[in-house]
Amino acid sequence: MSMKAAELRAQGKDIISLSMGEPDFDTPEHIRSAAIAAIHAGQTRYTAVDGTPGLKKAVIDKLERDNKLTYEADEVLVSNGAKQAIYNLLQATINDGDEVLIPAPYWVSYPDMVRLADGEPVILSTSPKTDYLITPAQLAASITDRTRMIMLNSPSNPTGQVYSRQWLSDIGAVLLEHPRILICSDDIYEHIWWSQEPFASIGEVVPELKQRLVVVNGVSKGYAMTGWRIGYAAGPAAIIKEMRKVQGQSTSNPCSISQAAAEAALAGDQSCVAEMCKAFRKRHDWLVPALDALPGINCIPGNGAFYVFADCSGVIEELGLKDDLALAEHLLEHAGVATVPGTAFGAAGHLRLSFACDLETLQSAVQRIEQALKS
Numbered sequence: 001m002s003m004k005a006a007e008l009r010a011q012g013k014d015i016i017s018l019s020m021g022e023p024d025f026d027t028p029e030h031i032r033s034a035a036i037a038a039i040h041a042g043q044t045r046y047t048a049v050d051g052t053p054g055l056k057k058a059v060i061d062k063l064e065r066d067n068k069l070t071y072e073a074d075e076v077l078v079s080n081g082a083k084q085a086i087y088n089l090l091q092a093t094i095n096d097g098d099e100v101l102i103p104a105p106y107w108v109s110y111p112d113m114v115r116l117a118d119g120e121p122v123i124l125s126t127s128p129k130t131d132y133l134i135t136p137a138q139l140a141a142s143i144t145d146r147t148r149m150i151m152l153n154s155p156s157n158p159t160g161q162v163y164s165r166q167w168l169s170d171i172g173a174v175l176l177e178h179p180r181i182l183i184c185s186d187d188i189y190e191h192i193w194w195s196q197e198p199f200a201s202i203g204e205v206v207p208e209l210k211q212r213l214v215v216v217n218g219v220s221k222g223y224a225m226t227g228w229r230i231g232y233a234a235g236p237a238a239i240i241k242e243m244r245k246v247q248g249q250s251t252s253n254p255c256s257i258s259q260a261a262a263e264a265a266l267a268g269d270q271s272c273v274a275e276m277c278k279a280f281r282k283r284h285d286w287l288v289p290a291l292d293a294l295p296g297i298n299c300i301p302g303n304g305a306f307y308v309f310a311d312c313s314g315v316i317e318e319l320g321l322k323d324d325l326a327l328a329e330h331l332l333e334h335a336g337v338a339t340v341p342g343t344a345f346g347a348a349g350h351l352r353l354s355f356a357c358d359l360e361t362l363q364s365a366v367q368r369i370e371q372a373l374k375s
């Protein structure tokens with residue numbers, strides 16, 4: 001949809017894109033300056049495959065400070081984005097036919113990355129009734145002798161829903177009974193969070209799971225650094241060692257200059273993170289009720305990330321459209337608004353709308369959608 005929107009824009013059409021998965025803010029000034037200083041200081045050569053000592057220390061300090069998780073240097077790997085960290089993890093641990101549990105709606109890349117590792121994605125569907133979260137009973141019923149890993153993601157792309165401590169403790173209790181299952185906790189949206197409870201990783205709530213937990217995070221979303229491509233993984237040394245081999249024979253180290261910038265992001269003043277989060281929340285608080293008020297659209301509020309996941313089954317039926325893909329096409333054509341169909345996230349009948357744009361843009365997008373639903 002993003003590409004289609006760009007094509008229409010190039011043809012001179014007035015298109016509002018609510019399909020993007022990246023903050024609209026610039027990377028904060030002190031982070032950009034650190035990158036420029038790194039260039040001038042000659043940090044322009046290969047680094048260690050698993051990252052510079054400075055960035056690895058900043059990651060270890062961050063995990064201790066924010067997540068109460070203690071790691072040593074051989075338990076951390078810096079990669080080209082959280083995406084490569086997850087890819088490395090699946091390549092290093094998943095064998096032919098291993099099952100990976102993926103709660104849906106899910107981030108689009110998980111199932112294909114599992115397939116690329118010759119594993120089998122097992123999709124656990126959810127609904128708004130449980131805030132799009134799997135239940136402990138559902139998890140227990142989905143586990144087989146072949147289950148090797150579960151993917152967790154909070155706040156979620158695409159729903160913006162978050163895991164409470166109670167939920168993590170209940171899910172953790174099920175996982176404790178199955179020692180073969182590894183846990184991937186994709187915390188990339190950690191800092192875009194406005195739930196009343198503070199963010200918690202499953203490793204903090206259920207410390208007994210830490211020996212089979214791999215935490216994945218990065219600077220893309222929280223620090224508006226999508227283009228810099230820095231993510232990281234922390235987990236048991238034996239798994240990190242195998243992940244490092246995968247990365248060593250594919251991309252080697254991530255960009256040396258980006259690593260210097262990421263170090264400044266993680267170790268520097270954190271007020272920029274809170275400021276961006278405040279802006280996202282303001283947009284969320286406006287957008288969710290505005291969309292929910294439209295006939296045939298139902299939205300539940302999220303507690304983080306920068307997406308609204310709208311149940312549009314009513315409007316699809318009302319307009320006599322085939323599915324959510326047809327609805328997304330309809331809105332692009334008649335409203336000039338680009339969204340992402342829920343089918344891409346394993347949840348048909350929905351649309352994902354990103355609020356990584358200013359409030360005025362959101363307001364005119366909703367006005368245009370309202371008009372298009374009447375046509």
Ligand SMILES: Cc1ncc(COP(=O)(O)O)c(C=O)c1O
Binds near residue numbers: 082084153156
């Ligand atoms: C849930 C989730 N995980 C991981 C990523 C990858 O982020 P990065 O830019 O660090 O590769 C994204 C990016 O959209 C995401 O939404």
